[in-house]
Amino acid sequence: MREHLHRAFHPVSAHRLQRELEADPSWDKLRRKYPRGIKEVHRFGDTAFWIKRNVERAQDLSLDRGRQRHILDLGCGPGFFLYVAQKLWHTGIGLDIDEQAIFRDTLSLLQVKRVVHCIRPRFRLPRPEKKFDLVTSYLTCFHRLERLRDGNWRTWSTDEWQFFIDDVRVNQLTEGGLLLLEFHPQKNGELYPPDVRELFLKNRARIFRSRVFLKYS
Numbered sequence: 001m002r003e004h005l006h007r008a009f010h011p012v013s014a015h016r017l018q019r020e021l022e023a024d025p026s027w028d029k030l031r032r033k034y035p036r037g038i039k040e041v042h043r044f045g046d047t048a049f050w051i052k053r054n055v056e057r058a059q060d061l062s063l064d065r066g067r068q069r070h071i072l073d074l075g076c077g078p079g080f081f082l083y084v085a086q087k088l089w090h091t092g093i094g095l096d097i098d099e100q101a102i103f104r105d106t107l108s109l110l111q112v113k114r115v116v117h118c119i120r121p122r123f124r125l126p127r128p129e130k131k132f133d134l135v136t137s138y139l140t141c142f143h144r145l146e147r148l149r150d151g152n153w154r155t156w157s158t159d160e161w162q163f164f165i166d167d168v169r170v171n172q173l174t175e176g177g178l179l180l181l182e183f184h185p186q187k188n189g190e191l192y193p194p195d196v197r198e199l200f201l202k203n204r205a206r207i208f209r210s211r212v213f214l215k216y217s
Helices: 002-009 016-024 027-032 039-044 048-059 080-087 103-110 158-174 196-200
Strands: 070-074 092-096 114-116 134-141 142-149 154-155 173-183 206-208 211-215
Touching: 002 039, 016 048, 027 039, 027 103, 048 080, 070 080, 080 092, 080 103, 114 158, 134 158, 158 173, 158 196, 158 211, 196 206
Parallel strands: 070 092, 070 134, 092 114, 134 173
Antiparallel strands: 142 154, 173 211, 206 211
């Protein structure tokens, strides 16, 4: 309810942002380059959907008000979250692997900077030139190690998660910074194992639905 009230009293026009993008004919060229049916990658050319979704994400983090923040978006994909954040006067860098050609094209059109990097267990993230006020990971999947026969995934252990959390805390975030992890459920409906949940709570996380917030002071 608080999220809906915030959006109602602090409106951000997703339609205006999307209209500004569509003024560039390059988006029509992109959709022709990646037509429907090519492994569904065409959906990343749906500017109306992705702008609206990421305006909501930005407002949930109160990026439409308050001080300017420097953001690291893990698994940035096509770059729409950072694009919206930049339109709200924040700065940011994406981090992701380089597998989808359409992501290279959308990142270029959105003028979002990306560092190509594969997140692996017990390996530190690239050391930034400037620490971040906010580290986000939407639809987190970097912790997935291998697909099991039942269709679910073997994921990071608590020790591997603690290494990642400590690395972000010490090397990525400013004092008072926030790490947001948003999970999507496995085939069995699980977001993360019970012992991982306990680890998040041990690290003073706030858990709300599929999202885990870790604030460092």
